[in-house]
Amino acid sequence: MITWWRQPWIRRLMTSLAVVAVVELMTGPSGSFAAPTTGLIGSYNERVSVYGLFVGRRWMVFLVLALAFFGVWSAWLRGGPRMRAALRASTASPRDVASRRPVRWGFYVVLLVVAGFLPHLVNDPYWQSVLVEQIAVFVLLALGLNVVVGFAGLLDLGFVAFYAIGAYTTAWVTGALPTPAPFDVHLNPFWAIPVAIVFVMVAGILLGTPTLRLRGDYLAIVTLGFGEIITIFANNLYGITGGSYGSGGTTGSHPIPHFSIALGPIHYRWTLAPVPYYYLTLVFVVLFIIGFSLLEHSRIGRAWTAIREDEVAAESVGINPLKYKVMAFAIGAASAGFAGVVTASQSNFIFPATFTLQLSINVLVLVIFGGMGSIPGVVAGAVVIQTVSMYLIHTPPAGFQESDLYMYIGALLIVTMIFRPAGLIPSRRRRREIVLSEAGESHADEVLTGDVA
Amino acid sequence: MSDLIFDVRNVTLRFGGVVSLNDVSLHQGRGEILAVIGPNGAGKTSLFNSLTGLYRPQEGVITFQGRDGVPLSIIGKKAHRVSAAGVARTFQASRMFSALTTFENVKIGAESHRGIGVLGAMVRGPRTRRGEHESDQRTLDLLAFVGLQEKANVVSASLSYGDRRRLEIARGLATNPQVLLLDEPAAGTNPAEKIQLTELIRRVRDERGVSILLIEHDMKLVMALAERLYVLNFGSVIAEGTPDEIRANPAVIEAYLGSAEQTEDRA
Numbered sequence: 091m092i093t094w095w096r097q098p099w100i101r102r103l104m105t106s107l108a109v110v111a112v113v114e115l116m117t118g119p120s121g122s123f124a125a126p127t128t129g130l131i132g133s134y135n136e137r138v139s140v141y142g143l144f145v146g147r148r149w150m151v152f153l154v155l156a157l158a159f160f161g162v163w164s165a166w167l168r169g170g171p172r173m174r175a176a177l178r179a180s181t182a183s184p185r186d187v188a189s190r191r192p193v194r195w196g197f198y199v200v201l202l203v204v205a206g207f208l209p210h211l212v213n214d215p216y217w218q219s220v221l222v223e224q225i226a227v228f229v230l231l232a233l234g235l236n237v238v239v240g241f242a243g244l245l246d247l248g249f250v251a252f253y254a255i256g257a258y259t260t261a262w263v264t265g266a267l268p269t270p271a272p273f274d275v276h277l278n279p280f281w282a283i284p285v286a287i288v289f290v291m292v293a294g295i296l297l298g299t300p301t302l303r304l305r306g307d308y309l310a311i312v313t314l315g316f317g318e319i320i321t322i323f324a325n326n327l328y329g330i331t332g333g334s335y336g337s338g339g340t341t342g343s344h345p346i347p348h349f350s351i352a353l354g355p356i357h358y359r360w361t362l363a364p365v366p367y368y369y370l371t372l373v374f375v376v377l378f379i380i381g382f383s384l385l386e387h388s389r390i391g392r393a394w395t396a397i398r399e400d401e402v403a404a405e406s407v408g409i410n411p412l413k414y415k416v417m418a419f420a421i422g423a424a425s426a427g428f429a430g431v432v433t434a435s436q437s438n439f440i441f442p443a444t445f446t447l448q449l450s451i452n453v454l455v456l457v458i459f460g461g462m463g464s465i466p467g468v469v470a471g472a473v474v475i476q477t478v479s480m481y482l483i484h485t486p487p488a489g490f491q492e493s494d495l496y497m498y499i500g501a502l503l504i505v506t507m508i509f510r511p512a513g514l515i516p517s518r519r520r521r522r523e524i525v526l527s528e529a530g531e532s533h534a535d536e537v538l539t540g541d542v543a
Numbered sequence: 544m545s546d547l548i549f550d551v552r553n554v555t556l557r558f559g560g561v562v563s564l565n566d567v568s569l570h571q572g573r574g575e576i577l578a579v580i581g582p583n584g585a586g587k588t589s590l591f592n593s594l595t596g597l598y599r600p601q602e603g604v605i606t607f608q609g610r611d612g613v614p615l616s617i618i619g620k621k622a623h624r625v626s627a628a629g630v631a632r633t634f635q636a637s638r639m640f641s642a643l644t645t646f647e648n649v650k651i652g653a654e655s656h657r658g659i660g661v662l663g664a665m666v667r668g669p670r671t672r673r674g675e676h677e678s679d680q681r682t683l684d685l686l687a688f689v690g691l692q693e694k695a696n697v698v699s700a701s702l703s704y705g706d707r708r709r710l711e712i713a714r715g716l717a718t719n720p721q722v723l724l725l726d727e728p729a730a731g732t733n734p735a736e737k738i739q740l741t742e743l744i745r746r747v748r749d750e751r752g753v754s755i756l757l758i759e760h761d762m763k764l765v766m767a768l769a770e771r772l773y774v775l776n777f778g779s780v781i782a783e784g785t786p787d788e789i790r791a792n793p794a795v796i797e798a799y800l801g802s803a804e805q806t807e808d809r810a
Binding site for chain 1: 595597621622623626627631632634638639640641642643647650651652654655656657661664665666667671674675678698700714715717718
């Protein structure tokens with residue numbers, strides 16, 4: 091006879107109460123010193139808001155949620171295996187369905203056409219600017235980080251640094267920083283694109299060469315530091331970067347100009363309107379996707395995979411790990427640099443506060459959620475997560491606060507990892523790696539049968 | 544002695560206070576099948592790791608003479624440089640790129656010494672395509688050589704132990720080496736696979752002209768293959784000679800084989 095409190099169902103009940111209590115406290119309004127438990131009983135603001143409808147009965151809500159959680163958990167344990175099988179079947183990889191090439195190409199063309207019409211389909215100023223600032227830019231960032239994390243297997247927590255360098259380089263060469271532009275020529279942002287890309291790639295090489303000798307956790311910490319250093323530089327070097335006021339914060343500087351074309355008879359000027367920027371970014375997104383997927387299937391991509399899987403073995407067949415890792419850093423940085431150009435030019439002003447650790451982590455979440463090492467995956471991941479985030483911020487459901495956003499995104503990520511550990515659209519190689527590490531190599535036979543053409 | 548492929552002189556390797564290799568000297572002639580035997584912990588794998596640039600011995604000299612005849616000092620060189628010079632190896636516990644196919648595994652070896660051009664890889668111009676084609680041909684050729692052509696598109700993790708060894712040999716050969724270091728190739732293989740493996744190793748030397756340096760516990764395989772042996776014990780070379788000499792060496796029997804009767808059993 092087990093002691094009553096050791097019974098599994100009691101433990102489940104207690105855990106459910108604890109989990110829901112934590113969630114309640116975290117999603118509730120900030121407490122005050124006088125009433126640190128306002129999270130549970132509700133604040134004045136809540137009583138007068140829509141959400142306040144719940145407040146009087148918030149304890150009841152809490153209990154109902156806890157019991158519901160407990161109920162789902164118990165049901166899961168009872169009907170588990172069958173439900174799990176059903177879930178796995180229903181979330182099976184789309185790749186299995188569309189693995190024949192012509193079908194996939196057709197699929198991509200359709201996607202591109204949809205992407206082309208998207209701004210007119212949404213036809214709403216908020217969503218049109220979200221498309222550029224929050225989706226297209228983050229797709230670019232995710233594509234770049236995917237080269238580093240997904241292809242080469244290097245955990246980079248300071249990816250924002252390259253984004254910032256791209257943006258600040260743009261501001262510099264267009265004459266928007268307190269530092270005079272090189273040669274006193276103010277370039278059109280189009281010319282800033284190659285300059286910024288070269289700058290971030292050099293930054294990638296400079297950062298990579300000393301630090302990529304480190305492995306795993308150590309590398310993550312060093313890159314984290316690098317990201318912070320760049321932000322702090324932007325903040326502190328007032329005379330060069332404009333400090334926390336950002337570009338245009340000092341006398342004599344002017345806004346970062348929009349893109350413009352003057353090619354013979356073709357004259358076009360981008361403006362604050364998001365849609366033209368969307369098309370410009372879309373073109374580059376497609377170019378980066380093509381470039382990166384060619385790389386993935388080239389000998390460079392294979393060398394990255396080899397290093398990721400077994401660095402010692404890779405070195406023994408003649409691959410120089412450091413060289414390829416630095417290359418991954420520099421190449422991945424390129425798309426972040428371009429994202430920086432777009433952000434700088436589109437918003438006219440840049441501020442150090444944009445380039446936070448939060449942003450680095452956000453991009454990493456997109457990559458993990460979408461599927462590390464899978465280009466369609468990280469694009470889908472960026473689109474899905476950024477859309478969900480922006481939807482929640484734009485039309486918050488009852489009880490949603492913007493400060494809680496990352497908690498919900500975190501929960502979404504955890505759930506995704508339980509059911510699709512290799513991400514939304516996993517890369518074939520990554521999925522095999524995960525399957526192999528879960529099953530142990532002895533079972534690889536059964537697990538992998540039929541997976542390869 | 545210009546036809547030496549490996550010349551190891553007075554190599555000492557320490558990890559803190561532990562002496563892993565103690566004043567080891569040995570040499571290997573070009574085209575020779577040489578074996579290093581010894582009980583567990585004798586320093587055999589440490590020797591391999593020192594020869595391939597993974598470890599850096601504190602004392603001694605390791606000279607490798609590649610196809611151009613220029614002697615190369617191994618100590619202090621990185622493993623990928625040693626590989627580029629013409630030293631290939633396999634690992635005790637197979638280290639394949641498990642999520643890749645057999646074909647991809649070998650191809651990585653075949654193309655690792657080509658120059659890297661990011662733009663070339665992205666644009667796929669004629670030179671890149673020719674390079675790819677050559678690597679593909681080379682890979683197919685090697686897979687046929689080791690008898691894995693049927694399993695070219697199988698994920699390497701699902702190969703049997705015997706096939707993994709062949710894969711590692713093919714991957715090593717793909718780097719176009721002068722010498723192939725095999726770390727316990729027969730471990731985990733069944734008797735039939737052992738016979739095939741013995742034959743394959745001999746063919747690597749005879750048909751490809753690659754010298755073989757072998758670590759092995761399976762005495763039957765060693766005695767059948769090796770032309771000369773070194774015996775390591777506690778990090779030191781205790782004997783050197785032909786298989787027959789080693790079999791008769793009392794120090795070896797004492798240190799490694801235990802007793803004369805056991806020798807008979809295992810041989």
